[in-house]
Amino acid sequence: MPLTAIVLAAGEGTRMKSRHPKVVHNLLDKPIVWWTVRAAQAAGVERTIVVVGNHADEIKAALSDFDGIEYVEQTDRLGTGHAVRVVRDALGGFNGPVVVINGDAPLMRSETIKALVDETRAHHNACTLLTMTPPDPTGYGRVIFSDGHVAGIVEHKDATPEQRKHERECNVGVYCFCGGRLTANIDLIANDNTQGEYYLTDMVGIYVGQGEPVSAVHVDDYHEALGVNSRSQLADATRIMQERINEHLMAEGVTMLDPTTVWVGADVTVGQDTEILPMTMLYGATHIGSDCVIGPNTRLTDTTIGDGCVVDETVALSAVVEDGATCGPRAYLRPGAHLMPHAKAGTHVEIKNSTIGAGSKVPHLSYIGDTTMGEGVNVGAGSITCNYDGYHKFPTTIGDHVFIGSDTMMVAPVTIGDGALVGASSCITQDVPADALALERSEQRIVEGYAATRRAKLEKED
Numbered sequence: 001m002p003l004t005a006i007v008l009a010a011g012e013g014t015r016m017k018s019r020h021p022k023v024v025h026n027l028l029d030k031p032i033v034w035w036t037v038r039a040a041q042a043a044g045v046e047r048t049i050v051v052v053g054n055h056a057d058e059i060k061a062a063l064s065d066f067d068g069i070e071y072v073e074q075t076d077r078l079g080t081g082h083a084v085r086v087v088r089d090a091l092g093g094f095n096g097p098v099v100v101i102n103g104d105a106p107l108m109r110s111e112t113i114k115a116l117v118d119e120t121r122a123h124h125n126a127c128t129l130l131t132m133t134p135p136d137p138t139g140y141g142r143v144i145f146s147d148g149h150v151a152g153i154v155e156h157k158d159a160t161p162e163q164r165k166h167e168r169e170c171n172v173g174v175y176c177f178c179g180g181r182l183t184a185n186i187d188l189i190a191n192d193n194t195q196g197e198y199y200l201t202d203m204v205g206i207y208v209g210q211g212e213p214v215s216a217v218h219v220d221d222y223h224e225a226l227g228v229n230s231r232s233q234l235a236d237a238t239r240i241m242q243e244r245i246n247e248h249l250m251a252e253g254v255t256m257l258d259p260t261t262v263w264v265g266a267d268v269t270v271g272q273d274t275e276i277l278p279m280t281m282l283y284g285a286t287h288i289g290s291d292c293v294i295g296p297n298t299r300l301t302d303t304t305i306g307d308g309c310v311v312d313e314t315v316a317l318s319a320v321v322e323d324g325a326t327c328g329p330r331a332y333l334r335p336g337a338h339l340m341p342h343a344k345a346g347t348h349v350e351i352k353n354s355t356i357g358a359g360s361k362v363p364h365l366s367y368i369g370d371t372t373m374g375e376g377v378n379v380g381a382g383s384i385t386c387n388y389d390g391y392h393k394f395p396t397t398i399g400d401h402v403f404i405g406s407d408t409m410m411v412a413p414v415t416i417g418d419g420a421l422v423g424a425s426s427c428i429t430q431d432v433p434a435d436a437l438a439l440e441r442s443e444q445r446i447v448e449g450y451a452a453t454r455r456a457k458l459e460k461e462d
Contacts, residue, residue, distance in 0.1 A: 003117060004047040004096060005047070005101060006100045007033065007036055008080060009051060010073075011023075013229065015230040016231060017231070022104060022228060024062045025228075025234060027106050027228070027241060028238060028283070033063065035266070036106055037103075038066075038266070039109060043099075049087055050071050051072050052071050053077055059103075072086055072090045078198055079195070079198040079200075080100070080198070081198035082198040085198065093183035094180065095180065096179050098182055099174070104228045105226075107226055109224055112130065117176050120178065124178070125178065126182075126207040127176070129215075129217075130217055131172060132224075133170065133222065135222075137156075137164075137168055138156065141154060142163055142169065143216060149214070151208060172225040185203065188203075226240075245264045249276075252272065262295075263282070263283075264276075264282045265282060267286075268286045268288075271288060271290035271307065272290050273290050274289070275294070276295055279297045280297070283301045286300045287303075288300075288309075289305055289307035289323070292305055292307065292309045293309075295312070296313065298313060300316045301318070303321070306324070307323045307324070309325050312328035312329045313330045314331045319338070319339075320337070323342070324341050325342060326344045326345075326346075328345070329347055330347055331345045331347070331349050331350075333351050337352060339356045340355065340375075341359075344363060347363070349363070349366050349367075351369070354385075356368070357376070358375045358376075360375060360377035360378070360379075370385065371398065378402075380424060381407070395413055400419070402420050403422065405422050405424030408428065410422075411429045414431060414432075416438070419435040420432045422437075422439075426439055
């Protein structure tokens, strides 16, 4: 039987004080709901159904990384039980196990979801619920056991003082149901409560009353069960995920001077013996090799770094830095920047859509755009490829072993041949042949004694 997940993501999240649904706010570099869906699919879920309300387009965009997700709109948001009923009515009955999980539970692990499913299958349960023992159970429904079996759930507001004191096992709000029995019984949930809503929690009592098998799986780390309902809770969840990811990387051989000041996204990989320095963010599909030093004050997104690289105070977006290359401090690698082995992009250098050849150096205060640069090139300080005329972009080609003097403007389209030498402060508007000298500057003029005469004149006027 296929494993289905229903992800509840129709809530407005009013405590977020936002124009956007709470589940699209980012935790590290991914939306809250993205983490929930990824955990469910990693647990073996074959069919993912996301319940949406207002701003459905934003939620769909937040989940664009995933294929085959089905969306069901809950127009009237009348509770979690109502959401599951809306799915049943829209898509037909359920077959196989059905996991129901909140879209604002980004810390839930796939192993925990799988344990819930395994328990359901092993005992042919009508329902298996996830439980936890938080330090402070205030506000949570208490799971009541009788002879080791689940007997029901008592909401905090309905619990007796004795139950509040002694019943510490709490309902997480994550369930695994038998799909067939859920299809047949979901209509039994009533809304005779102060909110007038249909609560999925009531299915536990319904099944217990029917004599159907119901059991619980305890999650040891209560953090997994924490939802995100406010900006403060989002910050808390981010810190927990940050610590979880960083602990894993350090266990795999990555050094962090201060893990609390390093933020690493879900899809990032880092090789052994790489050191990540403070105030570094690694996001998107970023992959870093071994024996690198990354940071401080560095942000890499969708960027590939080879082995043995130094990336210091650098922002890189969709760039490639090959083995032994160096960046920074204060370098900016824009999309399409490609540093070949042992190349250098130095201080206050910006590179866009350009290849910097093996061993070539752009040491400082330069902009290189839409350029193909060969091996062993040296670009002097303050040099620029003028690739844009206000309407179109044009390419620059620089051959092997070229020397570009400081403060040179290369007005594209232009080609500088292998081994050429360009004098400092030149404006190059024509192709330069291989091994040639290109020099463009006005003749220097010297007027002897002018400065002294001028000073004397100004002093007399004062």
